[in-house]
Amino acid sequence: MKTLVDLRIVALPPDSPRVADHVRLDQDLVAHDSPWQAPTTEHRLRCLLRDGWDGEAPVAVSALLDDRVVGSGYLWCSNHDNLTSAWLEVSVHPSYRRRGIGSQLLERLCNQAREAGRPLVGMSSWDTGPAHGFARAHGFEARLAEVLRRQVLAQAPWGRIGRVPVVLAQHAPGYELVRVRIPVPEELLPGLADLWGDINDAPTDNLEIEDEVFPVERIRSYERAQTARGDRLYQVLARYRASEEISGHTIVAVDGERPWLGDQHDTTVARAHRGHRLGWLLKAEMLRWLAEAEPQLRQVDTWNAGSNAHMIAVNEELGYRVVARSVDVQRRLA
Numbered sequence: 072m073k074t075l076v077d078l079r080i081v082a083l084p085p086d087s088p089r090v091a092d093h094v095r096l097d098q099d100l101v102a103h104d105s106p107w108q109a110p111t112t113e114h115r116l117r118c119l120l121r122d123g124w125d126g127e128a129p130v131a132v133s134a135l136l137d138d139r140v141v142g143s144g145y146l147w148c149s150n151h152d153n154l155t156s157a158w159l160e161v162s163v164h165p166s167y168r169r170r171g172i173g174s175q176l177l178e179r180l181c182n183q184a185r186e187a188g189r190p191l192v193g194m195s196s197w198d199t200g201p202a203h204g205f206a207r208a209h210g211f212e213a214r215l216a217e218v219l220r221r222q223v224l225a226q227a228p229w230g231r232i233g234r235v236p237v238v239l240a241q242h243a244p245g246y247e248l249v250r251v252r253i254p255v256p257e258e259l260l261p262g263l264a265d266l267w268g269d270i271n272d273a274p275t276d277n278l279e280i281e282d283e284v285f286p287v288e289r290i291r292s293y294e295r296a297q298t299a300r301g302d303r304l305y306q307v308l309a310r311y312r313a314s315e316e317i318s319g320h321t322i323v324a325v326d327g328e329r330p331w332l333g334d335q336h337d338t339t340v341a342r343a344h345r346g347h348r349l350g351w352l353l354k355a356e357m358l359r360w361l362a363e364a365e366p367q368l369r370q371v372d373t374w375n376a377g378s379n380a381h382m383i384a385v386n387e388e389l390g391y392r393v394v395a396r397s398v399d400v401q402r403r404l405a
């Protein structure tokens with residue numbers, strides 16, 4: 072492996088002045104590799120470094136050449152589940168590739184994963200030649216294909232979406248749809264914690280992954296981390312009237328700094344309540360709500376495993392179209 076003697080890899084804490092350099096790095100990466108994305112902002116990146124996705128901060132590093140930020144690395148570990156695995160991210164500025172920088176970043180992160188007792192490591196990347204070549208060169212195997220779809224709201228099938236009350240009456244007469252803002256009221260949390268775990272039924276193909284667990288504290292941490300970014304979170308619940316059981320939910324985040332961007336988070340229907348069109352109903356009701364509450368919203372992005380036929384069918388029916396594909400790879404460290 073090539074070793075760049077003048078490369079330094081240093082920690083990137085949330086309050087580092089280098090965060091601004093990382094935002095510029097991300098802008099260049101997006102322009103080169105994934106122009107369909109909105110690059111991060113300084114505020115979002117600082118929040119991510121501090122709170123992660125749901126309260127667990129990543130280990131983050133900068134790769135420096137003559138004090139210029141030329142790459143970044145992240146190590147993500149959960150202390151809720153999957154206690155012997157870690158997720159890594161390595162990115163190198165397009166002008167500095169094929170000089171061994173990615174490999175040095177990866178080596179640093181793998182050493183840290185090993186020291187943390189997490190020998191099973193994975194990476195996600197856009198489905199591109201460089202990412203495949205890099206992963207293969209480092210002994211990773213492709214395990215799961217994922218697809219990014221985008222719904223452009225101006226082109227959504229609003230006629231069909233407007234039929235929510237009719238479809239509810241026809242296909243799910245025992246249920247009601249309830250709109251809640253996040254953070255959700257305390258009394259809903261125990262029922263939601265049971266439901267969140269059913270996301271583990273989503274296909275993971277050949278990924279080595281244990282079921283994720285969602286205690287009430289993790290849901291609250293997620294809510295805090297997401298709202299601290301300034302995002303506005305909307306959640307639609309399906310409730311079974313007879314037992315008041317929460318039988319499904321969907322969450323969309325609207326970017327607080329760029330409120331035309333929406334991001335679909337989890338959608339889950341509890342096992343016992345599948346087969347009543349609740350997946351479609353939840354997401355269509357969410358669109359009706361967003362049209363009222365966030366009329367400036369232009370698009371919502373969603374990720375699915377390529378093999379998640381049920382969710383994809385719902386998404387396609389609601390007007391989502393494929394934007395890009397990614398691949399998840401894994402390997403075990405010696």
Ligand SMILES: CC(C)(COP(=O)(O)OP(=O)(O)OC[C@H]1O[C@@H](n2cnc3c(N)ncnc32)[C@H](O)[C@@H]1OP(=O)(O)O)[C@@H](O)C(=O)NCCC(=O)NCCS
Nearest residue numbers: 161162163168169170171172173174196201202204205208
């Ligand atoms: C993938 C990425 C991190 C590689 O960074 P890099 O600094 O260029 O990687 P290295 O120079 O250490 O490359 C190590 C080996 O990976 C393989 N590789 C790297 N880029 C490649 C490419 N474009 N095509 C084929 N193989 C490639 C080669 O085997 C290379 O060794 P070599 O240059 O001696 O042939 C960089 O292209 C990048 O940031 N891409 C966008 C983010 C991304 O996809 N990250 C996730 C990777 S799974």
